[in-house]
Amino acid sequence: MRPLIATIRLDHLRHNYQLARAAHGDKTLAVLKANGYGHGAARCGLALADIADGFAVACLEEALELRAAGIAKPILLLEGVFEAEELEAVDQHGLWMAVASEEQLRMVERANPSRPFNVWLMLDSGMHREGFLPENYHAAWHRLEASGKVGSITKMTHFARADEPEVPMTFAQLETFDAVVKGLPAGDESVANSAGILCHPRAQRNWGRVGIALYGVTPLPAGCGQGEALRPVMRFSSKVFGVRELAAGEPIGYGDNFVTERPTRVGLVACGYADGYPRRASTGSPVLIDGxxxxxxxxxxxxxxxxDLTDLPQAGVGSEVELWGEAVSVNEVAAHAGTIGYELLCNVKRAHFHYR
Incomplete structure (x- = not known):
């Protein structure tokens, strides 16, 4: 059996959720989109079902997977629905949904649900990805209220640069949000993503949304916020299955982009870009070999x-290699590949998943 393993620490997952909820100070959704950021949405959801206030996913298909697994807590569709026909399933399964466009608003107005929808109305406070512009937000709110199809409306927005604490855009977005929602009926609000929860106390509202931090990966610079207290949930590991000795001046691998500068012991590891390890990772990317x-x-x-096994004479065939996890941060590997930890976690596949 190929020795590529993704070990998922569900106790770490629970720790991270509880840390985020305590930092936010109120109800917090555990974000399980993209198959739980590559960790297994259903297994992670079940592990959190007794402590989480609710969950969030990207789309209907992801929500139905959680319902099929027996998860009864609230589930928010962060992207809302794409077709009016999806509203029947939203109604049937008691899902919550974002409304972020005129098209989605019209779908709600034309629907005939058996019970009022729970809607999260998205404000574009400056990210300019989705949501109603400030000048249109009140009208969208009142149309939902007048439709008779909606039971509750949560005001929400999303930060563009909360992971950069010194950048003032987050504060500008908060000011825009507060100014726009002022004068609307009182109700729940949600603005804080992982970085907002960990580093921006002013973003604390009724509902937080913890995503990447749930999986033990800080979105923040080192030493900022409460990111250092997170515990990595995934340990991605494999084994050395071949060793060879090369003299100085010998190329290794495709493209001859690495040439040995000294006699070198090379370990061959069962993991590649088809498994989710980034092809762009450069020579020098960290690994942990037998500790x-x-x-x-x-x-x-x-x-x-x-x-490189040259300075590890005890290592050889069968040696364990941590690609990322508790000793090697996924963020460190991602930095060597010119990307972010989110992408690496979401891309893991062909591995044997072990839950503990």
Missing amino acids: HRSRLIGRVSMDMLTV
Whole structure:
């Protein structure tokens, strides 16, 4: 059996949720979109079902997977619905949904639900990705209220740069949000994502939305906020299954982009870009081999990568390699690949998932 394993620490998942909820100070949705950021949405949802206030996913298909797994807590569709026909399932399964466009608003107005919808009305406070512009927000609110199809409306927005604490845009978005919702009927509000929860106390409202931090990955710079208290949920590991000795001056892998500078012991590891390890990861990307830090050398292949065993004489065939996890941060690997930890976690596949 190929030795590529994603070990998922559900106790760490619970710890991270409880830390985020305490930091936010009120109800908090656990975001399980993209298959729980690659961790397994249903298994993560079940592990949190007794402590989470609710869950959030991107779309209807993801919500139905959670309902089929037996999760009865509220589930918010962060992207809302794409077709009017989906509203029947929203109604049947008691789902909550974002409304972020004129098209979605019209779908609600034309629907005939058996019970009022729970709607989260998105304000575009400056990110300019989705949501109603400030000058149109009140009208959208009143149309929902007048439709007779909606039981509650949560005011929401999304931050563009909350993971950059020194950038003033987050404060500007908060000011825009507060100014726009002023004068509307009192009700629940939601503005804080993971970075907002961990680093922006002014973003504390009725509902937080914890995403990447739930999985133990801080979206913030080192030493900022409460990110250091998170515990990584996924440990992505494999084993060395081949070793060779190369003299100085020998190329390794596709493209000859790495040439040995000294006699080098090379370990061949069962993991490649088809498994989710980034092809763009550069020589020097960190790995942990039998508990000792070493580095990636050469270009990542589809199914394999190569690591430096030269200074680890005890390492060889069968040695365990942590690609990321508790000792090697996924953010550190992502930085060497010119991307973010989110992408690496979401791309994991062909691994054997072990839950504990």
